[in-house]
Amino acid sequence: MLRLFLYFLLSLLCVLGSPVLALVPNPLNASSTNTMVSPLQEGKTLYDGGRFAEAVKVLQQAAQEYRQQQDALKLAITLSNLSLAYQQLGAWTEAEQAIAESLQLLQGSQNQQIFAQSLLIQGRLQLSMGKAEAALVTWQQAATIYQQAKNTSGVVRSQINQAQAWRTQGFYRRALQILAALQQQLEAQPDSLEKAVGLRSLGDALLVSGDLQKSQKVLAQSREIATNLKSVDEMGASLLSLANNARKQQDNQQAIAYYQQAMEISPSPLGKIQAQLNYLSLLIEINQLAQVPALLTAIQSQINQLPPSRAAIYAQINFAQSLIKLGIDSQFALAKPQQIVQLLAATVNASSSLGDQQAEAYALLTLGNVYEQTKQWKYAQTLTEKGLVLAQSTNTPDIAYHLQWQLGRLLRQQNQLPGAIAAYDAAVDTLKSLRSDLAAVSQYVQFNFRDSVEPVYRQSVELLLLQAKTDSTILERVRERIEALQLAELDNFFQEACLQGKKVALDKVVDKQNPNTAILYPIILPDEIQVIVKLRDQKLHNYSTKIPQKEVENIVSSLRTALVNPTATRTIKTQSQIVYDWLIKPIESELSATKVDTLVFVLDGILRNIPMASLFDGEKFLIEKYAIALNVSLQLQNPQPLVKQQLKGLIAGLSEPPPGFPNFSPLPAIKSEVNLIAQAGVSTTNLIDKQFTSQALAKEVNNVPFNVVHLATHGQFSSSAEQTFILAADGPIHVKQLDNLLRNRNANQTKAVELLVLSACQTAMGDNRAALGLAGTAIRAGARSTLASLWQIDDESTALFVSDFYQELKKGNISKAKALRHAQLTMLNHPNYKAPSFWSAYVLIGNWL
Numbered sequence: 001m002l003r004l005f006l007y008f009l010l011s012l013l014c015v016l017g018s019p020v021l022a023l024v025p026n027p028l029n030a031s032s033t034n035t036m037v038s039p040l041q042e043g044k045t046l047y048d049g050g051r052f053a054e055a056v057k058v059l060q061q062a063a064q065e066y067r068q069q070q071d072a073l074k075l076a077i078t079l080s081n082l083s084l085a086y087q088q089l090g091a092w093t094e095a096e097q098a099i100a101e102s103l104q105l106l107q108g109s110q111n112q113q114i115f116a117q118s119l120l121i122q123g124r125l126q127l128s129m130g131k132a133e134a135a136l137v138t139w140q141q142a143a144t145i146y147q148q149a150k151n152t153s154g155v156v157r158s159q160i161n162q163a164q165a166w167r168t169q170g171f172y173r174r175a176l177q178i179l180a181a182l183q184q185q186l187e188a189q190p191d192s193l194e195k196a197v198g199l200r201s202l203g204d205a206l207l208v209s210g211d212l213q214k215s216q217k218v219l220a221q222s223r224e225i226a227t228n229l230k231s232v233d234e235m236g237a238s239l240l241s242l243a244n245n246a247r248k249q250q251d252n253q254q255a256i257a258y259y260q261q262a263m264e265i266s267p268s269p270l271g272k273i274q275a276q277l278n279y280l281s282l283l284i285e286i287n288q289l290a291q292v293p294a295l296l297t298a299i300q301s302q303i304n305q306l307p308p309s310r311a312a313i314y315a316q317i318n319f320a321q322s323l324i325k326l327g328i329d330s331q332f333a334l335a336k337p338q339q340i341v342q343l344l345a346a347t348v349n350a351s352s353s354l355g356d357q358q359a360e361a362y363a364l365l366t367l368g369n370v371y372e373q374t375k376q377w378k379y380a381q382t383l384t385e386k387g388l389v390l391a392q393s394t395n396t397p398d399i400a401y402h403l404q405w406q407l408g409r410l411l412r413q414q415n416q417l418p419g420a421i422a423a424y425d426a427a428v429d430t431l432k433s434l435r436s437d438l439a440a441v442s443q444y445v446q447f448n449f450r451d452s453v454e455p456v457y458r459q460s461v462e463l464l465l466l467q468a469k470t471d472s473t474i475l476e477r478v479r480e481r482i483e484a485l486q487l488a489e490l491d492n493f494f495q496e497a498c499l500q501g502k503k504v505a506l507d508k509v510v511d512k513q514n515p516n517t518a519i520l521y522p523i524i525l526p527d528e529i530q531v532i533v534k535l536r537d538q539k540l541h542n543y544s545t546k547i548p549q550k551e552v553e554n555i556v557s558s559l560r561t562a563l564v565n566p567t568a569t570r571t572i573k574t575q576s577q578i579v580y581d582w583l584i585k586p587i588e589s590e591l592s593a594t595k596v597d598t599l600v601f602v603l604d605g606i607l608r609n610i611p612m613a614s615l616f617d618g619e620k621f622l623i624e625k626y627a628i629a630l631n632v633s634l635q636l637q638n639p640q641p642l643v644k645q646q647l648k649g650l651i652a653g654l655s656e657p658p659p660g661f662p663n664f665s666p667l668p669a670i671k672s673e674v675n676l677i678a679q680a681g682v683s684t685t686n687l688i689d690k691q692f693t694s695q696a697l698a699k700e701v702n703n704v705p706f707n708v709v710h711l712a713t714h715g716q717f718s719s720s721a722e723q724t725f726i727l728a729a730d731g732p733i734h735v736k737q738l739d740n741l742l743r744n745r746n747a748n749q750t751k752a753v754e755l756l757v758l759s760a761c762q763t764a765m766g767d768n769r770a771a772l773g774l775a776g777t778a779i780r781a782g783a784r785s786t787l788a789s790l791w792q793i794d795d796e797s798t799a800l801f802v803s804d805f806y807q808e809l810k811k812g813n814i815s816k817a818k819a820l821r822h823a824q825l826t827m828l829n830h831p832n833y834k835a836p837s838f839w840s841a842y843v844l845i846g847n848w849l
Contacts, residue, residue, distance in 0.1 A: 039065065040078055043085070050309030052088040053355030059085060073114070076105035080118040087125055088310070090358050090394025095125050116145040116154055123161055128395070136165035152189060156182060156198045160205055179205055183218060196225040196234050200241055207245055210494065210736075212722055216245050236266035240275055247278075249722070252286050269302055273315050276302075280322050292326070308350055313359045316347045317366050324366070328373050340370050361390035361399050368406055381410045401430035405456050412463065421467065424460035428484065431456065449492040457485035462525055468542070475540040479532050482523055482604065483633050490632065490779060493772050494721055494736070506600065506631065507534055514815075514849060517598040518591055522583055524549055524605045529582050535594050543586040555579065556606045557768065563614060564791045566835040573616045576836075579607075580615040584622065591626075598627040598817050600848060608771035609763060611790060613824060614840040621836070623824050627817035629848030632775045647810060650700055651677060652687040653712035658731055664714040667760055669795035673712050673802050680806035682708065693730040698741050707754040709742065709783065710802075714792070715761035717773030723764060724773035735773065739780035755816065756783035759802055762792040778845040785816050785848070789841040797833045800826070801842065817848035 039062030046055035059082040066075035079102035086095035099122045106115040119142035126135035139161045146154030159182050163175040182202055189195050203219035206212075223238035243258030259282065262275035276299050283292055299319055306312035320343050328337050344367040351359035364387030371380035384407045391400040408423035431453065461481050468474040506519050519534040526549050532542045559575040562568040584591075591599075599622070601612050612630075613623035622628065651674050657664040671688065678684050685704045687696050692713070715726035725732035733741070742753060758777070763770035771790070778786035787805075789798075804826045808819035820842060827839035 047085055049307055050311040051354060052085050052310060055085045072105050076102045077114060080121050084121050087128060089356060092395060099125060112145050113149050113151060116142040120157060127165060132165045136162055153194045153198060160201055163205060191225045191228060193229055193231055193234060196222045200238050204241055210721060212245060212249050219245055232265060232267050236262050236271045247282060255282060269306060270311055273299060273302055277315060277318050284322055284325050308354060310356050310359050313347050313351050316343060317363055320344050320366055337370060337374055357390045357394045358396050361387045365399060365403050372410060377410055377413050384410060397430045397434050401427045404430060421463050424463060427456050428460055453488060457481055461523060465530060475532055475542055479521055482521060486632055489772060490776055493776050516596055517600055518596045519600045521602045522604050522607055524552055531583055533587055545582045553606050556610055560609050564837055566837045569835050572614060572836050576614050576616040577618060580617050584615060600629050600631055602631050606768050611840040611843055614836045623821055627821040629817040629844045632779060647682040647708055648706040649677060649682045649684045649708040649710050650704060650706045651684045651710045652692045652697055654692050654727055654729060655689055657714055657727055658729055661727060667795045669799050670712050673799040676799055676803035677710060677806055680803055681810040682806055690729050692728050694728050694733050701741055707751060709753055710757040712759045715758055716764055717761060717770050718764040719767050719769035719772050724777060735777050735780055742781050753783040756781045756786045758788040759798050760792055761788050763790050785844060785846040787842060787844050790843060791841050793838055793841050797827060797838050815849050817844055820844050
C-alpha cells in the first residue's frame, strides 16, 4: 500500500539532470493495485504533467485530509511531495515548512527509507537555496540509511547528489572520485531499468562535470541496457543524452544521428518534441538549414497539442527562441514577428494560469527580446522589468541575469546611461553568484558562454569606459570587470570555478616589491582597443586606438601565422609593429621616464595567441627593451622571488610520441635538453621515454621533493579542456589529470611548485581561443610560474634556450622574467636562431619575480 505514496521523481532527486535545451523532468514509476484515484495519485499526475500549481492545491487538500484522519505517515509523505512541488514553483519558504514538518513526523519512524526519501527532497531544496554544505550533510545522512537498508538505487541517488554538492563548494576532485566509484558500483549490478536510469543520471552528471569521454561511455551502457530491456521510454531518454554529449564534443553529425533516432523512437509527444527542439537548435547553430522548414512544420503541428504544463511552456519558448535565431525577417514563414509574439503571449498567459512564475519570467524574457529586435524599446522594457520581478522573487538567477542584461541593452538604446550601467552591474553580480555553475547548462535556459555570458562583460566594460571619460576612478571597475570575464572564461573552459585561494594584488607587487614593473591591460572592444596601465605609485590611466574588432583579429591571426615561419621575419616586423602601436607606443615615453624594465600583460581575447616579446617598434623587438611576463588575473598566488636556493627538478621527457599520434614528430634532442638542465646546476630526477608514464609521474610527484617540474614532451593547448594535454609514453595526460598529479602530493611535500616548464607544447592551429588552454594549464597546475611555448620549435634550439634559462635562474639574483629575457636574447643573437619563430615562442605566466 505504501508504494502508492512514494515520491514523484526518481530522476529529479538526482540533482544533475540532462543539459537538454527543452528539459522536462522524468517521472518516478509509482505503482499500485488500488484502482481508486487518491488525492496523492491525482497530485502525482498533475506534477508529472508539469502542472505544479494545481498539484500544490491537490496535495494541500490531501494533507488536510490526513491531518483529520491523524495518519502521520501518509501526511509526512504528502508533505514531502508538497515540498517538491513548491520547489518547482520557487516557493522556497513554503517548501521549507512542508519538508521540515514531514521530517519531524518521520523522525524515529520505522519507515526509515521513506525518511531517507524525504531527506533527498530536503537536500535538493537546500542546494537550490545555495546551502551546498547543508545539502551535503543531508544527502550523506540519506545515503547511510539506504546503505543500512541495502537499497542500492537510493545510495546511488544520494551519492550523485553528494557529488553535485561537493562540486558546488569547489571540491571538484572529490566530486569526480564519487562519480568514478559510482560507475564501478552501477556496472557491478545486474541489468535492470533502475540501473539504466542510474547510469543515465551518472552520464549526465559526468557531462556537466566536463568528463565527456566517461559520460559518453556510461550513457552508451544505459542505452544498451534499455535496449535489451525493450524500454522505449528509457531508450529515447538515453539517445537524447547521447546526442547532447556528442554536441558538446562538437561531433555534430553524431549528435544529429542521435537526435533523429530519439525523435523516431520516443513514444510520448513530449519526448519527440524535446528531441526535435534540440535537433532544430543544432541545425540553426551549424547553419544547416535545408531540413529546417519541414522540422518547423512538424514541431508546430505537435507543440500546440501538448496539455498545459511547464514542460509545454518551455517547449514553446524554446521553439520561439529558435525562430528568433533564424531571424525576425527570415525567409521562413513561421518566423514572422507577429506569429512569434502570439506564440510567446500564449506562453505568458499559460504560465500565469498555472501559477508558474519561473515559466512566466522566462516567457517574458523571450517576448521582450522579440520587441527589442523590432526596436519597440518601451514595450520591451515593460515586459523585461515585469519578468525580472518574477525571476528575482522565485530565486532563478540564470533567468534573472538574462533579464538584467536585456534591460541594460534597452536602457542604453534609450540613452539612459546610468540606468544601463546599473542593470549591467546587476547582471554581472548575478553571474558571480552563478560562478560555480557557469559551465553547466541551465535546466531550462540555453546557456552558451560565447553568446550568453561573454557579451555581458564586454558590453558592461564599454559603458563603464564611456563614464570613465569624465571620471577616471571608473578605470578600476573596468579592470576588475575584465578580470571577472577572464575568470569566467577559465571557469567555462574547465566546467568549474578554477581559481581559488589567497592571493596578492598585482598593484601591491609593483608598488612595494617590484617598482620597475608596468602592468598593461589591453581590452578588445567592437570598435577599439583600450589599454589600461598601472605604473609605480600612479593611478590607473588609459589610452585607446580606434579599430574594428574584426580587423584586430585578422591582423593578430596573420601575425600568429607568420611567427611560426623562420623565413617570415620581414612580415613579422611589419605586422607586429601595428600591434606595438596599439599597445605600447602611446606609453613608451612614460615607461622610459619611470625606468621600467619589466612589462606584465593581462591579455584579452586573441591577443593571448601571440607573444608580446615579438612586438617591434621599428628598430627593436620588445624583448630587447624589457623583460616580459603574462598573468591571467589581477592577483598573484604568494608572489615571492625564487631566491638563492637549490633548484630541484622533476624532469620528464619523451623523444618518440606514443602510437596513435602521427601528427607529432620525434624530439631527438630531448636527452640533450635533460643533460643540459643538469649541467646548469639543477638537481634532477629523470623520467625519460618509456619511464615517463602517467603512473610513474604520479609516483615521483608524491615521493620526491622538488620545486621545478620540467616536461620535455609534445603537448597541445586548446580552447577545449578535453583537447588540452601533454603526451606521456602511455598516452595523453589531459589538463585535469595533470592538475590531479601535481596537486595530490603527500603531506610532507608542503612547498608549492615554483616553476612548471612545458618545453615542446603548442597551441592548436586554427583555434583563436587556444591560449585559454595554456592559461588554464598554468592555473590548474598549481605552480607559481609556468613557462611554455606557444608553438613547437626546433628541439635543438629548445635545448640551448633551456640551458641558458636555468643557468641564469641558478644565479639566484635574477627574476624569472629576466632569466627568460636573457635566454631569448641569447637565441636572438645566435646566427642560427635569430628569427622570432625560434626565440619568441616562450611565454612566462604567473609570478615573474
